[in-house]
Amino acid sequence: MSLREGEAGAHVPDPSERDPDASGGSGGSGAPADSGGSAVPGGSGGSGGPGGPGGVVGPGSSAGSGGFGVGTLLRLVSGQQGSAARGRGPDGKPALPRFAEAAREALADAGARHDLAESAGLARDRLAAATGEPSDWEELRAAGAAIRDRALLDLGAHLEAFERAVTDAGGTVHWARTASDARRIVASLVREGGEVAVADGPVLREVRLADALAEQGISACDAGGPEGRDRVRAARVAVTGADFLVADSGTVVLLEADGAARACLTLAEKLVCVAGMDRAVPDWTDLEVLLQLLPRAAGGQRLSPQVSAWTGVVPGDGPSEVHVVLVDNGRTRILGDDVGREALRCIGCGACSAVCPVYERVGDHPYDPRGTGPSGPIGAVWTPLARGVDRAQTASLPFASTLCGACAEVCPVKIDIPGLLVHLRGEVVDARRNRPVPTPELAVMRGLAWTMADARRFEAAVGRGSRWARLVARGGRIRRLPGLLGRWTEARDLAAPPAESFRVWWRRREAARRRLR
Amino acid sequence: MRVALFVACVDDAMFPGTGRAVTSLLERLGHEVVFPAGQTCCGQLHWTTGYRREAAGLARRFTGVFADAGTIVTPSASCAAAVRSSYRSMARAADDPDLERAAAGLEVYELTEFLVDVLGVTDVGARFPHRVAYQPTCHASRALGVGDRPLRLLRAVKGLDLVELPAAGECCGFGGAFAVKNADVSVAMVADKVRHVRDTGADVLCALDNACLAHIGGALSRLRAGVRVAHLAEILASTGEGA
Structure with a gap:
């Protein structure tokens, strides 16, 4: 699915935008330029040999049908990565930077680092206070997870019920499969109405509504902005997002701090609500739990300052025309992933970002260079689930985590984000398994697995690796390693391995004990 | 009692002092330690890096090697967590109910869990005259939930x-793999960890995972910080002035 539009049709990845870490080919052709060599960084994988099914030439074998090419070897040895390797997408626009690349730039911004660290500290304190307060917080989380799972299990039915209820209440539901569908629908609804009041929110940024309005020459004012109020009062058309959709009553529910959406819904003649279709819940009793979870997890508040809920058209009160645009934009794709669908439980609180040590240091941009999707830990699973992993940027996101688990610990709907990241890492690796030339990483990991499949092989590899490592060590530490491992020694020493591994020591001790007996 | 030591491949190759410490500690407490020689790697690295097929192969191998081992003790908290919880996910991803059953049948303890929960000891008779800070590594605290067991010891x-x-x-x-795939972020994170460690004035930083300690210790060493790292087992095994 295309990043820009989300249109149908399989995206054929441009070879130039592949991940240079993992790409087997050296640019376009993908043809193996050379047979396998032995320049594998890392001691224990050194013995090499045929890997698993597929007969890939493992590290250390002298020749074979599918070694990796010279260009790859050079990249492996040089550890090269970076913007030079960034190509262009099929639409001719530059491919988005991979996470590590964008993160490197973000890390260099001292001012942003300071602000991020400060706001992370405050957000964590607020979160800890707000979630530590209710004695039943853990029960609420469990209930929230169950409520979201139940809603997702029958999402199609709930959305149809929602549409019927909205229609019965005098409103209109529109279905937008892609972000561009959503833009087109909203633009056509607001075109004739003069200036549009917009209460900004995640789903409006997701579909890039502001760009669409600007392209159509439609004037928009920010309903939450400082000078917005008079213009909002004058606007006849308003656009908002939505947090939840209650299926059985056809109600749109929105939580906010500033009252921008509240102004839109009360003042406009025509109201357009844009909602992610994942946010449907069967009935009002579900909201009892979700309305407790979201404010505490999102901003450390007991209650949301404004909770607005409106259902279709009420004669003589509020807008006389109400539209709800249900946005798919990859959500059906997420739902189709048996493991990944858990991500759709997300209620958009941002608690995972607040506690994430990676997010704290790099901010939104490396996760979400276009500023349209979720960022932080949930973004690292949502984006590749919604868009696939055939592009270097989306494929890099599942690896943008240490799997420390801080996110899963705070998630109000108990999404196992580390588990989903590991699942997606598997999808990324599997997608690369069938390339004509194996990625260097695949060769190394297969070689390692082959080595580990036999204890004697492992022991021999440890012996060889340790001898080699002790040769390059000085004063008991290794200060520079070649290849990808050079990224370790860029800023960290490596303790020189000992002359005797544990198992050799153990055998020596057992032999000595036998002699004593 | 009789204990099968799962030493973990990284400790076996790079930090054999940890396995020796576990052995001498458990023997000092009057228990018999055996080392199943067929053991290699639990597959955690392959699993967390996305190599599910290879990870499942190593997991099957592990469950075979330790099938009749009885009580298994490992000094690696993250490997204990891999066997105890990731093996089930691996088995499901590989659609291998035999692996799930075999994994469920294993009785794996991280060292401090074994000492405190199974043996019921917190004073293991160790002497270690140093200022020590303890880093609760993520898999020890979040995946295993060892809690304050290490601190009590x-x-x-x-x-x-x-x-x-x-x-x-x-x-x-x-x-x-994050440490090399996202080396820049990894270093930015360890820079703060190093700052906190130095703020304590400790001369030894300990933890339940040598891989995390290699990372923090590698940064401390590069900075000539004068703080060394040691697995908790090495402190508990120590009885003298040295170590």
């Missing part, structure tokens, strides 16, 4: 001055 060590590590619960930035 450390508080009972004679001569040991236990100091509190600020922001101890924050990840050090190791994360397996």
